[in-house]
Amino acid sequence: MNTTLGSTVKDFREPHPRRGLWFDPLLLLAAVGLIACGAFVVGGATADDIPGDRLYYAYRQIAYGVVGIVLMMLLSRFDYSRAREWKAGLYATMIGFILLVFAIGASARGSKRSIDFGFINLQSSELGKVLLILALAGFVVDRVRRLNEPETTSRVMLLALLPAMLVVAQPDLGSGMVYLAIALAVLFVAGTKWTHFAALGVLAVGAVLLVLVAAPKAGVQVLKPYQTDRLTAFLHPTDNPKKQGYQINQSLTAIGSGGKTGRGDQATQTKLNFLPEHHTDFIFSVVGEEYGFVGAALVLSLFALLIWRALRILTMSKNLFGALVAGGVTAMLMFQVFVNVGMTIGIMPITGVPLPLISYGGSSVLVTFMALGLLQAIYAQARETARAKGL
Amino acid sequence: MYLDSDRRPTLTPKLALRIAVIGGIALVAFAVIFFRLWYLQVLSGDKYLAEARNNQQRRILVQAPRGEVVDRDGRVLIENRTGLAVKVTPDKLPRDPLKRQALYRRLGRVLGMRPRRIERGIAKELKALPFSTATVKQDVSGQVVAYILERQEQFPGVTVERVFLRRYPHQTIGAHLFGTVGEVTKEELHDTRYRGVNLGDRVGQSGIEQEYDRFLRGKDGASKVQVDALGRLKRELTVVQPRQGSQLRLSIDIDTQKAGQRALAGGTGRGAFVVMNVHNGEVVALGSQPSFDPNIFSKVIKESDFKRLSDPNLGNPLSNRATQGLYPTGSTFKLITATAGLQTGVFTPDTVLFDGGSLTVGGVTFKNAGGGGHGALALRQALTVSSDVFFYQLGRDMNGSLKLQHWAKLLGLGRRTGVDLPGELPGLIPTPRWRNRLFKKHQTDRPWSVGDNINLSVGQGDLQANPLQLAVAYATVANGGKVLAPRIGQRIEDSSGRAVQELDAPPARHLNIRPEFRQAILEGLRGAASQPGGTSAKVFAGFPIPVAGKTGTAEKGAGRPDQSWYVALAPFPSPKYVVAVTDEAGGFGADTAAPMARSILAQLFGVKGDKARRGGPSD
Numbered sequence A: 001m002n003t004t005l006g007s008t009v010k011d012f013r014e015p016h017p018r019r020g021l022w023f024d025p026l027l028l029l030a031a032v033g034l035i036a037c038g039a040f041v042v043g044g045a046t047a048d049d050i051p052g053d054r055l056y057y058a059y060r061q062i063a064y065g066v067v068g069i070v071l072m073m074l075l076s077r078f079d080y081s082r083a084r085e086w087k088a089g090l091y092a093t094m095i096g097f098i099l100l101v102f103a104i105g106a107s108a109r110g111s112k113r114s115i116d117f118g119f120i121n122l123q124s125s126e127l128g129k130v131l132l133i134l135a136l137a138g139f140v141v142d143r144v145r146r147l148n149e150p151e152t153t154s155r156v157m158l159l160a161l162l163p164a165m166l167v168v169a170q171p172d173l174g175s176g177m178v179y180l181a182i183a184l185a186v187l188f189v190a191g192t193k194w195t196h197f198a199a200l201g202v203l204a205v206g207a208v209l210l211v212l213v214a215a216p217k218a219g220v221q222v223l224k225p226y227q228t229d230r231l232t233a234f235l236h237p238t239d240n241p242k243k244q245g246y247q248i249n250q251s252l253t254a255i256g257s258g259g260k261t262g263r264g265d266q267a268t269q270t271k272l273n274f275l276p277e278h279h280t281d282f283i284f285s286v287v288g289e290e291y292g293f294v295g296a297a298l299v300l301s302l303f304a305l306l307i308w309r310a311l312r313i314l315t316m317s318k319n320l321f322g323a324l325v326a327g328g329v330t331a332m333l334m335f336q337v338f339v340n341v342g343m344t345i346g347i348m349p350i351t352g353v354p355l356p357l358i359s360y361g362g363s364s365v366l367v368t369f370m371a372l373g374l375l376q377a378i379y380a381q382a383r384e385t386a387r388a389k390g391l
Numbered sequence B: 001m002y003l004d005s006d007r008r009p010t011l012t013p014k015l016a017l018r019i020a021v022i023g024g025i026a027l028v029a030f031a032v033i034f035f036r037l038w039y040l041q042v043l044s045g046d047k048y049l050a051e052a053r054n055n056q057q058r059r060i061l062v063q064a065p066r067g068e069v070v071d072r073d074g075r076v077l078i079e080n081r082t083g084l085a086v087k088v089t090p091d092k093l094p095r096d097p098l099k100r101q102a103l104y105r106r107l108g109r110v111l112g113m114r115p116r117r118i119e120r121g122i123a124k125e126l127k128a129l130p131f132s133t134a135t136v137k138q139d140v141s142g143q144v145v146a147y148i149l150e151r152q153e154q155f156p157g158v159t160v161e162r163v164f165l166r167r168y169p170h171q172t173i174g175a176h177l178f179g180t181v182g183e184v185t186k187e188e189l190h191d192t193r194y195r196g197v198n199l200g201d202r203v204g205q206s207g208i209e210q211e212y213d214r215f216l217r218g219k220d221g222a223s224k225v226q227v228d229a230l231g232r233l234k235r236e237l238t239v240v241q242p243r244q245g246s247q248l249r250l251s252i253d254i255d256t257q258k259a260g261q262r263a264l265a266g267g268t269g270r271g272a273f274v275v276m277n278v279h280n281g282e283v284v285a286l287g288s289q290p291s292f293d294p295n296i297f298s299k300v301i302k303e304s305d306f307k308r309l310s311d312p313n314l315g316n317p318l319s320n321r322a323t324q325g326l327y328p329t330g331s332t333f334k335l336i337t338a339t340a341g342l343q344t345g346v347f348t349p350d351t352v353l354f355d356g357g358s359l360t361v362g363g364v365t366f367k368n369a370g371g372g373g374h375g376a377l378a379l380r381q382a383l384t385v386s387s388d389v390f391f392y393q394l395g396r397d398m399n400g401s402l403k404l405q406h407w408a409k410l411l412g413l414g415r416r417t418g419v420d421l422p423g424e425l426p427g428l429i430p431t432p433r434w435r436n437r438l439f440k441k442h443q444t445d446r447p448w449s450v451g452d453n454i455n456l457s458v459g460q461g462d463l464q465a466n467p468l469q470l471a472v473a474y475a476t477v478a479n480g481g482k483v484l485a486p487r488i489g490q491r492i493e494d495s496s497g498r499a500v501q502e503l504d505a506p507p508a509r510h511l512n513i514r515p516e517f518r519q520a521i522l523e524g525l526r527g528a529a530s531q532p533g534g535t536s537a538k539v540f541a542g543f544p545i546p547v548a549g550k551t552g553t554a555e556k557g558a559g560r561p562d563q564s565w566y567v568a569l570a571p572f573p574s575p576k577y578v579v580a581v582t583d584e585a586g587g588f589g590a591d592t593a594a595p596m597a598r599s600i601l602a603q604l605f606g607v608k609g610d611k612a613r614r615g616g617p618s619d
Helices: A004-013 A025-045 A056-076 A080-084 A087-104 A124-142 A150-168 A173-190 A194-218 A225-233 A244-258 A283-316 A320-344 A362-388 B013-043 B045-056 B097-111 B115-128 B142-150 B186-190 B207-211 B254-265 B303-309 B330-343 B379-385 B388-398 B403-410 B432-440 B450-457 B467-478 B515-530 B593-604
Strands: A106-108 A111-116 A121-123 B057-062 B076-088 B134-137 B158-167 B181-183 B202-204 B221-227 B233-240 B247-250 B271-277 B283-289 B353-355 B358-361 B364-367 B375-377 B489-493 B499-502 B548-554 B563-570 B577-583
Touching (some): A025 A056, A121 A124, A124 A362, A150 A173, A244 B045, A320 A362, A320 B013, B254 B283, B330 B450, B330 B467, B364 B450, B379 B515, B467 B563
Antiparallel strands (some): B271 B283, B358 B364
16 A cells, blocks of 8 residues: 555654655745735725725735635645545535525625625635546546547536536636636646647637627527626727726726836825726736836746746646646636736736735635645655655 | 556656646746736836826816906996806716606706706716716706705705806996807817817807907816716815906996997987097997897807897897998998098099089989089088088099099998907998999899999998998098007906006008198088088087087988988097997988987087987988
């Protein structure tokens, strides 16, 4: 039995003279740096939002961050490989949570996305991201010898598509797209043939055309009209400056006006609420306006560090399951960062994807830290295994 | 067993490639974001900064009151009053269209306006000037305002604001002179003369209000405020106080103006008068009948009111007959004929011509207006008794040479006088060329003939002139040859009456009128107003100021009553003022216009208790 538990136990018995850290310090540094930046920016942006409580959002974000970091550290000690056996349970839990939202969800602005747990409104679609990574990695590992069969690819994509459709119906279009990105990344890292991806690409293009062009013509609304408008508004923001283009234009104005070093207290786009969703989806615009190119570059550097470490851990993983989980987590982070930042700078559609660790929101922060905790676990166990082999 | 499949001790080249692809994607994405940020923040930063500033700043205009207008003695002619205007703040109106409709209906009931009109008006104003408030109705009574303010919850977004409205305390007196104000038009906004005027501002649209608008209009104030995304005011950034327009002093004497309009009103109801200083062209009074009350223009004028005021059947009250009237002048023209004849050597003051009661030229007989003949007479007597035949002969002799037309033009007819009032019309001096051209175009039945010149010599026929032009011509003779541009505006003052800028008249043209000619003409006119047989002698009998004057009776064609004219110069022999009066249907000059001139002169010279009397039917 070559279990990781065994090697860990062995290590504790015979302490290694060059015993390394049981977590990746650079990954931790990036995560802590990002959550700190995030809390700071959220605090600044929301100072006038709640009368009499200037730090309402900042305190909460810091609290989520602290809880998240603890969660990450706990998970880093967890033998992640065991999750492979729980894949069906994890998948069922995910679907259950998402369906639960429909039943008892707290609604915010016409969409039901979260379950009220008192101290936190848990967004099931956020939790679903990390559950889906584990479940899909488990499914793919089981069928790793049949990867060349189109059936494997189809099954994995359908497994992702089911929760994706459910969250799109909440409606949370952004998370749905994250699910698909995760599935693609897991398949990609597992080694699925390029032809399968090509076929998926054709299917995707067809689906987009169907949803955005053909279906509305036929009178079937797959997406709510505002979702379609938001998705396509970035292509022509000035067409409709009062509505969909408004958010993009305000965001561009905010970021652009930040200039090289930012406007600080003069950041009127943020302070006077011209910027919509300034502490959640458009937090990066706040960074751009208040701290300019320098601030935006700092945040992006931290994300680059984070993604680099995620990819590095992916290469280190002691087993395929770990590699697939790391691939899924990397895809989740990359997709959210690029889509969110791209949206604020007008090169991506508006999809309501949060910027990990920067956007305000307990669910997103906690789930991101859980994902990072998995990466830490993969790292730690890879190091243990390497040492056990005498490397 | 499945654990075996999960073992992956080394990084396979295939996996390495795939990870490299993911890393590559990340690299490209970061590069795109980086360059996009560089473009937005470093290269276009200034543009977006300006946009951000623009976003949060709103200009709120503060209306500047117009300057006051006073007469030569500083008495107020035009002032401002504050009115209450009902406005709406668009951000605070109910968003629900149905609730908004209901609000417009309530507002319409209170203000006596149709809801549709309120809605359209607001939409129009906001289109022009977004984010500002829109005026629903100007000058609302205090009761209505109190009603609205007491029920603010029923009228969300409705506010009451104090606005300056123009007030003309003398109402119909001097209406044509003072003119009107109205909302600035689109064309005016594009005109450089209206630089700094904002849409919705009221500017002068006629009369002095228009002519001196650049002095009278103030400079609107503006406060720059910071607003948030919902349009709520956050703080005031800068405030520029409004500046009232300058005070304008006119050469008008309001008492003379009143006397003139009273005199006119006593006639047939359509006419005009001018009182002018013959030495410097200062207009002391100038009026037109029928008149109107310019106060109705100080708020938004009703369509029906405007229609009534420009209805020709009602005498087109808005037109200023003193500068826009186009009339034959009758015998008052004889001064011009005499000057032309003398100056060009056609005759001398002592040339004696025979007036047998009629003159036949080319088979057409021209009769004296009175019918009978005056016998042999020279210029003075001819003017005194207004012998038509005497002047017919001058007209006949000057035909073909254009001497008469030339001198009429020199004396200011057929061209604008240059008075500081907008809309002045040049009128017409008939010439052979003019008539022959019309004839060629079949717009008249016959070409020019000597008869036309004969008609012109006594101010009948195709001649078109107005009282102001006649006043200028008479003043030119009286002052020895200065063709003056009449002036109404005297100087620009600050609010305490201190002069800021004198409004100088443009330089006058000089004609070399020989003193003996001037004297002969003046004596002839004096005789007319004083000697037995003089056309207006009866009218001026007992008048303490020596007046020289000429009656005129212009024939208006079949079935229409004659137009009555009188031009007076006083005091004789060194006249200071010229008074020109006409009544469109007043008949003989001595019947209507001359008594009017007497009342005006009485006021002008402070003759107390003077009672104007009618002259006989002589011309």
